[in-house]
C-alpha cells in the first residue's frame with residue numbers, strides 16, 4: 001500500500017473536492033491526499049478570471065452544513081461573511097397557497113446561511129494551506145487504470161502526462177469534463193429545458209433575513225438574503241429559472257426593464273426592485289448516477305448528482321455524502337483495508353443512498369409539481385402549501401428537510417464530533 005505515489009487522488013478542487021481534502025486532512029492527517037485541479041487555484045488566491053466552482057454564485061448552506069463546517073474548523077472563517085436565513089417563505093404566483101418556516105420554530109438561530117461561492121473557495125484554500133494536502137494545479141485527470149491493488153491515474157500538466165498510483169481515485173470534477181463517461185459510469189440526465197439566471201438585486205424593502213421561494217407558471221425563482229448582515233439589509237441573491245427563449249429575451253433587456261420584468265414575476269413582497277447586478281446563467285439538468293462506485297473509484301458532488309438549484313440542496317447533499325465517505329475511509333484505515341476496495345466503497349454507497357435518493361426526489365418533485373399549471377394540480381399544490389402552513393408535524397418535517405438535518409449524521413471522528421458539538425451550541 002505504501003508503495004503507491006500517494007494514497008488518494010481527488011480529481012477536481014472545486015467545492016466538493018476541496019472540502020473532501022480538508023475533511024481528510026482533519027480526520028486522517030497521515031493520509032497522503034493529492035488534489036488535481038484544472039484551474040490555477042493556489043492557497044489564499046483564487047484566479048481573477050472565471051473558475052467553475054468559485055464563481056459569482058451564492059450558496060444557501062443548510063443548518064446541517066453549518067454544523068459540518070463547524071466540525072471541520074472552517075465555520076469560524078466562513079461565518080465572517082455569511083447572511084443568516086431566519087425565515088423561508090414559499091409561495092405560488094397567482095394562487096393562494098403559501099407557507100412560512102421560521103428558525104425559532106426549530107429552536108435554532110437560523111434555518112441556514114447564504115455564502116458567496118468565491119468566499120467559500122478562499123476559506124477552503126486558506127484552511128488547506130496548513131495541511132499536507134498536495135495540490136497539482138493547473139492539471140487534469142485524464143483517465144484511470146485499475147490495478148490489482150489500487151489504481152493508476154493519468155494526470156496531464158501542460159504537455160506532459162504523468163502516471164500516479166494511489167489506493168483510490170475520487171472524481172469531483174463536477175461531471176462536465178467527460179471523465180465520468182471515460183471511466184464507464186452511466187449517468188441519467190433529465191433536461192428541465194430551463195436555465196438559472198443569477199444576479200444580486202437591491203429592493204426598496206429590507207429582507208429581514210427571509211429567503212423567498214416563489215413558483216411561477218414560467219418556472220421557480222428564489223431570492224436569498226445577501227450581503228450586509230443587518231435586518232435592514234436590502235440585497236438579495238436571485239436565482240431565476242427561465243426557458244431558453246425567455247432567457248435570451250431577459251438578457252436583451254436594459255437593467256430597468258429587467259427589474260420591471262422581475263417585479264412582475266416576483267411581486268411586491270420586498271417592495272420595488274431598485275437595481276439588478278451582473279447576470280450569469282446556467283443550463284438546468286437533473287443528472288444522477290445510480291452506481292457511483294467501481295473498484296478503486298468513486299464519484300462525489302456534482303459528478304454523482306446535479307440537481308435543480310431552486311431548492312438549494314445540491315451542495316448540501318454533496319457535503320453530507322463527503323462526510324459519509326470520510327467516515328468510511330476512517331473505518332477502512334482502522335481495519336487496514338485499502339481505500340479503493342469495493343466493499344469499502346459499497347459500504348459508503350449504502351450509507352449515503354437513502355439520503356441522496358430522498359433529496360433528489362424531494363427537489364425534483366418540487367420542480368415538477370410547481371412547474372405544471374393544470375387547474376386541478378394547481379389547486380392541489382396550493383392546498384398543500386396551505387396545509388403545510390397549518391399542520392405543525394408536516395411543517396416541521398419540511399423545515400428539517402430545508403435545514404438538512406434529521407437523517408443519519410456521519411461520525412467522521414469522535415474528537416471532531418465533540419468539538420463540533422460544543423461549537424454548535426455557541
Ligand SMILES: Cc1cc2nc3c(=O)[nH]c(=O)nc-3n(C[C@H](O)[C@H](O)[C@H](O)COP(=O)(O)OP(=O)(O)OC[C@H]3O[C@@H](n4cnc5c(N)ncnc54)[C@H](O)[C@@H]3O)c2cc1C
Pocket residue numbers: 011012013014015016017036037038039052053054057058059060061139140141142172173174175176177179196198239282300301302303309312313314315316317318
Ligand atoms: C445557479 C446555481 C445555484 C446553486 N445554488 C445552490 C444552493 O443554494 N445550495 C446548494 O446546496 N447547492 C447549490 N447549487 C449546487 C452547487 O453549486 C453544486 O452542488 C456544487 O458547485 C458542486 O460542486 P463540485 O465541486 O461537485 O463541482 P464543480 O463546482 O463543478 O467543481 C468541479 C471542479 O473540478 C475541476 N475539474 C473539472 N474537470 C477536471 C479534471 N478532468 N481534472 C481536474 N479537475 C477538473 C473544475 O475546474 C472545478 O474546480 C447551485 C448550482 C447552480 C448551478
